[in-house]
Amino acid sequence: MSGLASMRPVRVVGIGMHRYQFPTETPYVALGLTALREALADSGLAWPDVTFAAIGTAAIGMAAGRVMLRHLGSTGLEVMQVENASASGSSAFRAACLMVASGQHEIALALGVDKFGSGQRAAQKDGIPRLTPAAEIPAVKFALMARAWRDRYRLTREDLARVAVKNHGNAARNPYAQFRKPRTLEQVLNANPVAGDLTSLQCTPRGEGAAAAIVASEEAIRRHGLDRRRAIRVLSSVASSEHAVADEGWSLVEMVQRSGLSALAEAGLGMEEIDIIELHDAFTIEEIVYAEALGLCPLGEGAAQLRAGLWDIGRGRCAVNPSGGLLGMGHPIGPTGIGQVAEIVRQLRGEATGRQHPGARTALAHMIGLGSVAVGHVLRRD
């Protein structure tokens, strides 16, 4: 046994969200506190019960946590800020889980919050000139991937667009989603072309929002009299980064595969036991490629599964991105990974009104971040 499996059990006892939305003048503090208060109310805990907070954010700046949290009372809790690009929220959640699992804390908060920022990256400050800065732009990188997969696995433009149709459809049923409008295949295909075969509706929107998850030990659940039936066990937590592989530059796919296998192995589960996957679909091609890499279906069969509706809520065994994913729910960066966890907890509790995947018991939350890094969690209802 290794990782979380070798430590004491951790459960998510409270979740809260501030809806993802297009950039506004609303201060990040208001976004974050909305999610946090909702999570506290959901858990039945009081703010002083929380003794650790990991704040996932990429664009707000230094020391975002205390500036926000002091409005609930300065309780002396440990505060840590986590930045790990798109995986910032997932990494904050991992930190909170490890703090409880290791016995450092009994009750810990992971709070992701972000405003739309400058998008400046460390890679732009590494002092290395590039033949073309265009290739560093995510839309370009994933348009290249889409074309490579089209050539290799006969993916069509319609296959790619179907990911957006599904996820915008799911988001339309999610009150926390940035996009709330179902889209047809024609609308996705005829949206503004961005790069390669990707249109604007196949790219995640810019936005802001917040997501919170409170995790607790069994002892804390008992001591505070929390509802154990709504407390969702976190079975595994893994994090990694790219290995160099000679594969035409797609080493992040190998990273996703390795990371997913590791998350499942640590949980002691196979992919066939997973009912829900929330994964990084900032661009449509990613959902197909990562779902295959994670083992949901054999390589090259993702598009056929999608066409057959097997990744839809209530139709297949495993629903992919029932929240609407990054394409439909949005991707405010800091909150995204915690938003995935919140959706999964809602689904596993059977509380995802209007978009409930029937009988969902186990789920995988998987994020990648620029660089690239990967973070995965497996959760299960008892």
Add this chain to the structure above:
Amino acid sequence: MELRDPSLYAPSGQGDGAVLLALRDPATGAFAFPRTSYGIGATGTPAEAAEPVELSGRGEVLVCITIHQPLAPEMQVPLLVARLRLEEGIVLDGIIEGTEEPPPGAKVQAVLVPEERGGTRMLTCRFRVLGRAA
């Protein structure tokens, strides 16, 4: 005319052809492009222990797409971006001359072409598809 990024490429001496400036690990043969003072990532070899080499600039297209929207300041569209494998085995992304996407496997050669950016005209590196008019 001056080069836009003289640390990345240099004239090959054959027409408007270009060579790319890289580092090579003498022990393993591993390359690093661009050439930096940080060393060779594939092996962890420090730059001081590596030898500066010139890459041919010749290679083949793995995949190419057209950028339809200006996604960065001063980006002129349509713009062709390709993932390429150089003869030396290095995989990199570069800009292809013209507006017609070459198919996978098309042979390319690095060339230096004039480009105006920020009011300055300089030579920059593009990849020319061999066997067709630029």
